[in-house]
Amino acid sequence: MKTTKDLVGEVVTIRTIVGEELMAKLESVTTNGNILEVTNVQVVSLGENGEIIMIPYTLTGNDDIIQLPVRHVLSITNSMPEAAESFLENQEPEDTNTEEAEPDTFSL
Numbered sequence: 001m002k003t004t005k006d007l008v009g010e011v012v013t014i015r016t017i018v019g020e021e022l023m024a025k026l027e028s029v030t031t032n033g034n035i036l037e038v039t040n041v042q043v044v045s046l047g048e049n050g051e052i053i054m055i056p057y058t059l060t061g062n063d064d065i066i067q068l069p070v071r072h073v074l075s076i077t078n079s080m081p082e083a084a085e086s087f088l089e090n091q092e093p094e095d096t097n098t099e100e101a102e103p104d105t106f107s108l
Contacts, residue, residue, distance in 0.1 A: 011084035035067045
């Protein structure tokens with residue numbers, strides 16, 4: 001059985017206690033396992049046509065690493081390979097075009 005610490009370095013899917021589904025890269029588990037440090041956090045949602053979309057977790061935040069208290073996490077697991085691949089592809093540096101961007105999408 002994998003522990004949360006075994007997932008460090010992996011693209012993970014996190015379900016929060018309020019029902020949000022997040023995808024992120026798990027960088028570390030700190031403070032006696034009470035804090036998850038994640039990067040490139042995306043909120044997973046459904047688009048108008050039922051496609052899965054990923055939206056930035058924070059629109060105005062400036063930190064590279066987000067700290068999530070485990071008391072806010074219902075579950076954490078490896079992301080599905082197709083979803084993880086799409087997530088990693090979308091982590092490449094974005095251009096500086098200021099026009100409104102479309103959310104990232106992928107199909108399973």
